[in-house]
Amino acid sequence: MVKEGITKVYTEYITFNTKNRRELIRITDKIKEAVKKSSVKEGLCLVSAMHLTASVFIQDDEEGLHQDIWEWLEKLAPFRENYKHHLTGEDNADAHLKNLITHLQVVLPITEGKLDLGPWQEIFYAEYDGQRPKRVIIKIIGI
């Protein structure tokens, strides 16, 4: 089960510019393409938001669950006027808190040239303060 080889590193950036302020976008296929382009057979793939008001996480691609997630996030990290961060002119403190709960990144295993995900695992980009260009980095390291 131990494999050896020359290390390869591959980098790619994806830009999102969502129509809505909050969106959940399935990005599994984009990550699969990046893994293919990397030619890495065994390794790790970091997928990480490059902003503070978005997340990358793994969940189920089920519309009802997505609604549950949005309702729940709004309850735990509600949009409201009177955050101290808003004294700077911003209005997105809730988006920062939503990022803290759901975390900005995942690290994915690559096995035999493919993302080694469980049966229902899909990768999502969660936008909490969109309508402007925002980036995600994909960094793959392996053999």
Add this chain to the structure above:
Amino acid sequence: MVKEGITKVYTEYITFNTKNRRELIRITDKIKEAVKKSSVKEGLCLVSAMHLTASVFIQDDEEGLHQDIWEWLEKLAPFRENYKHHLTGEDNADAHLKNLITHLQVVLPITEGKLDLGPWQEIFYAEYDGQRPKRVIIKIIGI
């Protein structure tokens, strides 16, 4: 402090089938064995749940704290009937939300052939919807 070498990658899967719906299982020893089998001396070890309703995290192996964690998780992501996800016939939306809070994975440092953990750090598999076979992947990369 910079070490060089040939890259090795090691993969292992662990299957859990818990008796109870919710369980917290200490898996530090299993991960230590995997690190030994990998023969990696310096590197990273990803431990990641392959499902959407379980987590892997690092915490203290103290029974009182575990009870606190369960009570707290139940408060932040309560089990209840009327999640939209349940229209699909599922009843585990709370388990998805518990996964989102506690995150599905950890990345562990390996130094001098051993997991480089702090004095009280133990690795746990947290099952939020068990009583069926569920897998965790261990992916080790290093020299």
Add this chain to the structure above:
Amino acid sequence: MVKEGITKVYTEYITFNTKNRRELIRITDKIKEAVKKSSVKEGLCLVSAMHLTASVFIQDDEEGLHQDIWEWLEKLAPFRENYKHHLTGEDNADAHLKNLITHLQVVLPITEGKLDLGPWQEIFYAEYDGQRPKRVIIKIIGI
């Protein structure tokens, strides 16, 4: 975009001993120095708390937002007397729960010899139970 090379691994520990029980400390510069010392040009940098009552996360270096984060964390994982963990003589169960929400670690991409962060991303060490020496590990792997 695929780069190849000999694998290097670099390890460093940072010790914090905060004056206050709770503190948020910007550590971006320390991590940048470690990346320089590693001489890694392309790879991953794990920054992980070695304790159960502290976190490492990425957020904005804005004082108002930091106050929002502290208030919010206190609401979601409040300090109180009657946690079961406190039967052991400890009084820091809230710090364990705050760690679970904000996660203990981040994995950072390194590109062209530099941390590949977004425009506002700063790395923070969040201390939830300080006033004693506590460590963070930096583990860098790449080419």
